[in-house]
Amino acid sequence: MRRLALVTGRDEQMQLFASGMSIGAVGTAGKLDELDRDFEARLVECSRLAFRIAYSVVRHRQDAEDVAQEAFAKAYRHFRQLRDRDRFRAWLVRTTWRAALDRQRSNRRRAAHEQAVEEPPETPVNESVEARERASRLWTAIDALPEKFRVAIVLANIEGHDLAEVAALLGIPVGTVKSRLFFARQRLKELLQ
Amino acid sequence: MTFRQAHGRPERSRGVTIDEELQAALDVDPSPEFLARVRTRIANEPAPSRWTFRSGSPWMWLASGAAVAAVAIVAVLVSRPNSHRSVSGAGALTARVISPTAQMPREVLLDPARGGSKDPPYTRTAVAEPFRAADDGAEIVVDRREAIALRALLAGSLLPAEEALVVTPATPMEIEPIAIAPLEIGGEGVRQ
16 A cells, blocks of 8 residues: 555555545545645546446446546556646546457457357346347447447437537547537437338 | 537437437446545555656756766767777787798609600799788787698699699500410210
């Protein structure tokens, strides 16, 4: 433990974390600087976004959490070197997306190697059979999209992002986002029909 | 301006739009332990470096300057003419004077029957110049036997081809006349 070992053991630390205490709050007991508090704020702000982006690719809750956690760890390692902290969100989105794609490929390779049936996407227990089938078809269609269309339509449907926000997250012009979303929706319509 | 507003009327299929379906599919939250796990993971991460090259730390620039200066000094030293370079450790070897002469094959015989010279076979001796050391007095030390063999080889290869041949005189072969005894035919009925 880097800093917390000075004040608490691992079990106590886990209890502190599980109880919702933030890095900054723990740091008040010790020596966390402003950088960690800054990162903590961004972690709280972007955790759901990172998780959903990962989930849109791997479609497995535990895998998505692992991917998001890995992305945050990587972000923390390079957080000090990030010149423009306002671009953290966009950087995290791209990092999470790439990590999720890697995890998806890894899962597919492992499944092919073990000749196991790929685990179906998680669906709520109370969801109807028809809804499950519809969701399965939707994910299959999204998987068939080219990657640039796929990430655009996923971001546009997460957390109410508007076009400008999607453009900022992807680092592309708004017009490009519009055209990608248009073609993505057209393609999805074709695939779902 | 949201995505749906930007695209006007959404396409409807089975009563809900694709976007609504996708939003519903992506409306998944992480587990309550997720943030705790991330914080634990980050706490386990090594502390990020306090400085980077871009941050312009004076120590970084100082180290870079020292490295560049060292490289420049080494480059200058390497590129200087080596007029004063000496062979270190040359005294450890004992210089030997190579034998100045090397004898080629003693005699070369010529065959008088083939119109060659009737002069007595001559002896040609190859005299090798003694090895002169370089100006600075350094000598190349070569084994004596190797030097003799090498010089003999060179001297032999420089001789004219006919002189290098060693021809032995042919001795006339005496052939005895063939004597055939006459046939003797016996009388009739006599078994041979």
